[in-house]
Amino acid sequence: MSDKKNLNEEVKNAAIEEAEGKALKKSKGGFQMGTVLALVLMCVILSILNHNFYNITNIMSVLKQTAFNAFLATGMLLCLITAGIDLSVGANAIFCACIMGAMKQAGMTSGLVMLVVAVLLGTAVGCTNGLLLTKLHLPHPFVSTLGMKNVLWGLALVVTNSQMVSAFPESVQWLGKKTIVAGFPISFLVIIVVYVIMHIFLSRTALGRSIYCVGGNKEATRLSGINTDRVLLFCYSLSGFMAALAGILSVGRSGICNGANAVQPYDTDAIAACIIGGASFMGGKGTMVGTMLGCLIIAVLRNGFTLLSVDSAVQNVVLGLVIILSVFMDVVREEREAKRRRLAAAKK
Amino acid sequence: MSENIVELKNVTKRFPGVVALSNMQLTIKPGEIHGLIGENGAGKSTLIKVLTGVHQPDEGEIYVEDQLCTFKDPNESKAKGIACVYQELNIEKLLSVTDNVFINNWIKKGILLDYDKMHKRAAEIMEDLGQEVDVHKAAGTYGMGIQQMIEIAKAVLLDAKVIIMDEPTSSLGEKEVAQLMRTCRELKERGIGILFVSHKLEELFELCDRVTVMRDGEYIATKDISEWDNDSLIAAMVGRTLDDQFPKEFGEKGDCFLKVKDLVIGGVLDHVSFEAYGGQILGLAGLVGAGRTETVRAIFGADPIDGGSIEVKGKEIKIKSPEQAIDAGIALLTEDRKGQGLVLAQPIRTNLVLSSLKKHSSGALLDEKKIEESGSKNMTDLRIKAPSLDEITGQLSGGNQQKVVIGKWVNSDADIYIFDEPTRGIDVGAKVEVYNVMNRLVKAGKCVIMVSSEMPEVLGMSDRVVVMRGGKVMAEIERDSKHFNQEDIMKAAWGGSLDE
Structure with a gap:
């Protein structure tokens, strides 16, 4: 009898706490509101400082820039959620572009073949990263993907004889060049589709859920019967696939491929976008929506610098600081979260 | 010598929305092994943290040898002779046993560390605790039992009057538990008071002189061990009698x-x-x-x-x-x-x-x-x-x-x-x-x-x-x-x- 009474009380308490839980959840969304606010604020400040910012052509060029980073950030996010990292995404993208350049140099005329080869090779590189991690048990993907970055940089130069290649077939340039109405880049439309699909994938499918769990506790996930090696292999392969798409985009956008670009800080831009968007180096966290916001912030920042004709060396300094700041934000966020949980637990 | 090394009077500690400790009483006498038991969430950890200066009580007093004390941080409590061996050991596994014993308490010769002296002293202390170990070796080469002894050695080195042991046997094997109990009895001989926090009733009965039970942050009772038995301890702890700790039911044996x-x-x-x-x-x-x-x-x-x-x-x-x-x-x-x-x-x-x-x-x-x-x-x-x-x-x-x-x-x-x-x-x-x-x-x-x-x-x-x-x-x-x-x-x- 008294047990039943206890249970009733528990149920009542649970209901109260559930309401509190919902309030907490809202505050979690509040963080993303902060990111949106930061983005809006940046846009407002830029449009005051420079009238060209709200020019439609400029906005479209921001979106074009966003798309390149957004492809890279997609794969990066998956790797970060598993508590890993893929530092080879930027070099992989340029490598894929250069492979198409090499084919062009060799007299290949079929754009379709170029695209297929680039996508397959990019995915294979990602798959190799995954195999290094799961089969050779290299300690952390930080080191193996950093090594891969150098390998790809070298290969990008080797296959093109360190030459820039231009005049690609239209079908290759389609993704990076084509626009729909009012100069709206097709690449950004593709990115929206990709992000919607990936959002559903991460939040609503078994594999998506497994990716978060691998990042949270790999051993517990493995012992729950989930093939964690396969999950990791998928994430790194997808990262390679997305890098290939980014590489194809870059060819269309600039009309050329240049192996020397493989050392550009594309990877750090992608990492920064994910972290600004709420991912954590500790793994287990991050969303597509947040990452998109992060990509937009970085693109607006870079665009702003160009409009205000800030020296590119200074740009690098500031962006480097932004990345450090975003990592610091990650740490602060973790601490806050821990404190919030402590307080919530103490309330019980 | 005063009758109690440590005395807690009416100690209350509140956290936002919860009373973690309420009117808690506790006395530890010199040369006494004092058991502390309670269900998870009964407030044992909070009590330990109040004693070691991690938390400051909102109400009530702490006396050490009849002297009223307030601990602002763990160092102040340590200085008064209260040491704690936590469940999660603070051992630097790659450093030597000596380093671990003397960590933050180095013996120096000029500006350099005097390792000759420290190795000798560390070996002495470990031997006193019944451990034959090579103090030059990394602490991680030894098992949990010896790592715990290193923690106790730290306390001994600081001349602790009271050593709090939080679930000390939870990660030990049978033999190591026996050794720990021998060590506890030796420390007791030297007049050190021990607060032994444990879930395991058998251990309390084997080792302790008195046992204090707490429940929901409150003091329930302190009695000589002879006045407790299994059922009364459990009843005091859960607030109701468990007719049967093991409600075994039988199925039908199948294939x-x-x-x-x-x-x-x-x-x-x-x-x-x-x-x-x-x-x-x-x-x-x-x-x-x-x-x-x-x-x-x-x-x-x-x-x-x-x-x-x-x-x-x-x-x-x-x-x-x-x-x-x-x-x-x-x-x-x-x-x-x-x-x-x-x-x-x-x-x-x-x-x-x-x-x-x-x-x-x-x-x-x-x-x-x-x-x-x-x-x-x-x-x-x-x-x-x-x-x-x-x-x-x-x-x-x-x-x-x-x-x-x-x-x-x-x-x-x-x-x-x-x-x-x-x-x-x-x-x-x-x-x-x-x-x-x-x-x-x-x-x-x-x-x-x-x-x-x-x-x-x-x-x-x-x-x-x-x-x-x-x-x-x-x-x-x-x-x-x-x-x-x-x-x-x-x-x-x-x-x-x-x-x-």
């Missing part, structure tokens, strides 16, 4: 569900063979390191094996991964709940379906409605106390976390449930609920294998017991056998043979 034959892992398992039946609980008994966890992990495909075969319901199957084991109808609740059982940062709902994601999907997508339904059912069936399914699992108490892990395996709908130390570190009330889950499983005809180092639990819950030692099966004992008693099982666990 052989699991047949393990000549399981070999080089250097770990030596031709382990046994059978387990539906409708029964098979207890796997033995000392820490007997190879029980290794056996069940091998069956579950968590670790590779070097030889042997496994039959499930009469069919031989090769299990190379947990995935295959689950497909074959095996579930394994690991002994390390936080490290291997749960994704602590994820909500309860995710953890509950982790081993049955396919079952909770419709088409390519997860079926949130189904997850919600089965999750709510788990919450009521297993009495998981949490505000909602969206609660982050890391925030739950140990007992509730364990219930989430159990829920995960119940949802996988296995035939063979292997529970490795299922009640470790959870309080008495939650233990009984775990036992009831096992009862329900065997009554439904399932096969349960329980690895346990707690002898009363093995005897209380098993239908049959397999005793292991050194990676070998030493004995199989039926519940109705004359050998089904603590002495004979221990005898087998220590390598003795049982006559028929």
